[in-house]
Amino acid sequence: MKRKQRQALLRWASKSGCPLTYRRCLAVAAVGRGASCHATARTLECATSTVVVAVRRYREGGRQSLRDRREGNGRAKVDERFRERLIRVLEGTPEDWGWCRPTWTRELLCQELARRGLARVSVATMGRTLASLGARLKAAKPIVECPWHSWKRRRRLHELRCLEVYGPAKEPVLHVDEVDIHLNPKVGRDWCLPGQRRVVVTPGNNQKRYLAGALNTRTGKLTWVEGTSKASFLFIQLLWRLASEYRRARRIHLVLDNASVHSSKKTLKALAQLRGRFVLHFLPPYCPQGNRIERVWLDLHANVTRNHRCRTMAQPMPACMPTLPLAMPSAPPVHPCVEPTSGAPPEVVRESRSLV
Numbered sequence: 371m372k373r374k375q376r377q378a379l380l381r382w383a384s385k386s387g388c389p390l391t392y393r394r395c396l397a398v399a400a401v402g403r404g405a406s407c408h409a410t411a412r413t414l415e416c417a418t419s420t421v422v423v424a425v426r427r428y429r430e431g432g433r434q435s436l437r438d439r440r441e442g443n444g445r446a447k448v449d450e451r452f453r454e455r456l457i458r459v460l461e462g463t464p465e466d467w468g469w470c471r472p473t474w475t476r477e478l479l480c481q482e483l484a485r486r487g488l489a490r491v492s493v494a495t496m497g498r499t500l501a502s503l504g505a506r507l508k509a510a511k512p513i514v515e516c517p518w519h520s521w522k523r524r525r526r527l528h529e530l531r532c533l534e535v536y537g538p539a540k541e542p543v544l545h546v547d548e549v550d551i552h553l554n555p556k557v558g559r560d561w562c563l564p565g566q567r568r569v570v571v572t573p574g575n576n577q578k579r580y581l582a583g584a585l586n587t588r589t590g591k592l593t594w595v596e597g598t599s600k601a602s603f604l605f606i607q608l609l610w611r612l613a614s615e616y617r618r619a620r621r622i623h624l625v626l627d628n629a630s631v632h633s634s635k636k637t638l639k640a641l642a643q644l645r646g647r648f649v650l651h652f653l654p655p656y657c658p659q660g661n662r663i664e665r666v667w668l669d670l671h672a673n674v675t676r677n678h679r680c681r682t683m684a685q686p687m688p689a690c691m692p693t694l695p696l697a698m699p700s701a702p703p704v705h706p707c708v709e710p711t712s713g714a715p716p717e718v719v720r721e722s723r724s725l726v
Contacts, residue, residue, distance in 0.1 A: 371402030386437065394424040394436040401425050447489040448499050449715055460505060462558065476500070523654045530625055530651055530660060534587050542619055544584040544593075546626040548600055549645040549667040551675060553577040553683055558676040570677050577683045578701065582608040583625070585663040602636040613644055623682060625651045625661065 373378075376399040383395035393414060400410040401421065411418040427435040459482055464471045467482060476496045484490040491499075500506075515524050534543045554576045559569050582604045583594035595611055597604035616622055626632050632650065641648055653660045678685075 371399070371492050376402055381449045382433060383436075390438050391436055395426075395433070397421040397424045398428045398436070433575075447491050448495060449538050450489055452483070453499065453503060455486060455488060456499060457503065459483065459486075516654050516656045518654050523657065526654050527657065527660050530653070533623060533625075533651065537623065540619060540622045541623060542586055542588065542616055543623045543625065544586055545661050545663040546582070546584045546605075546608070546624045547661050547663045547667065548580055548582045548604065548629070549670065550600070551579040551581065551683075553680065555680075556671055556676045558672070560677060568677060570679065573681055579683055580604055581664055583666065584608060584612055585666060587662055592663075600631070602631045602634045605631045605637060606640040609640055609644065609648060613647060620647070621649055622647055623649050623651060625653065627658070627661065628655055645660075 379395050379399055383392040386392065397414060397416075397420065399409050401407060401411065405413075407421045407425070408418050408680065414421070424436060424667045456479065459467065459479065460474065464474060464478060464482075469478065469482070471478065473627045476493045479500075480491055480493060480496050518526075537543050554572050555570050557570060562568060580600045581594050582597065583592055585592050593608070593612055593615055595604065595607045597607065612622060632652075633636065641650075658664050
């Protein structure tokens with residue numbers, strides 16, 4: 371082929387808009403320049419047979435024969451109607467549509483759409499369709515539903531948020547919770563090179579330590595204590611620690627969950643000794659999203675306990691010390707429509723349950 375013929379062929383290929391046609395034209399132009407089929411295939415990163423077929427088709431029918439012949443196959447099986455039905459199917463589980471399986475597979479999706487009267491496609495076509503929709507395999511998120519009515523749960527969470535914003539400046543609002551530190555590491559994702567995978571050796575016999583913390587939502591200050599058991603003594607120890615750190619506070623508000631250690635007889639006795647300085651505001655059952663300190667524990671696990679290689683508890687516990695101050699979130703932003711005042715709404719304090 372002459373140089374002008376090769377240039378004209380490549381200009382025509384670029385205007386075709388088909389990458390497969392453009393690759394065939396590149397192969398024909400390279401062979402016409404004098405390169406071998408094997409060298410052209412290595413340069414284009416394709417099979418040698420692809421180059422041979424392209425050259426043969428050009429010799430027999432010219433450049434028009436290099437077009438993608440799948441254009442005349444008829445109507446595409448995967449159209450907008452097919453994608454809409456697939457989205458509707460993915461919104462439910464196989465059990466919702468009568469299948470005896472809890473999770474979807476590509477084969478099962480093909481069968482379900484064929485049962486709905488759509489075209490039967492291959493597993494590879496279904497995979498490409500799922501990728502075009504942005505669907506991917508995800509792990510399920512286990513949750514426990516709150517037994518309260520939704521309006522009651524939302525009202526309670528709103529009251530606690532109002533307490534943080536409208537509460538008196540001299541009465542701190544602290545979010546309290548406990549966290550477990552296990553010797554057996556939490557397995558999590560990590561960046562690895564191709565062909566490599568992190569190996570975490572577990573010690574076998576698990577050991578536990580417990581931390582009880584209180585996060586000041588206004589200043590971001592974190593107060594915590596350590597214990598060997600998750601009992602009332604750990605929570606009582608935190609109360610005395612808070613009483614010593616907030617000596618000038620006449621009343622300290624604690625937002626916490628409904629764990630038994632927060633309302634045990636020993637806890638009631640300790641609260642009575644503290645002369646009513648603490649007011650406990652309990653979250654709705656199974657609502658960890660209402661406790662801001664949960665984010666601190668999440669960062670703690672990410673920085674210390676995930677994929678760790680400690681052999682004894684003497685190693686991970688000192689690592690928690692420098693991590694906790696770094697994990698403290700900043701004070702929560704105040705809603706632009708709400709300005710803190712010196713007095714709290716009377717309904718907030720009145721409906722907050724106190725154990726004193």
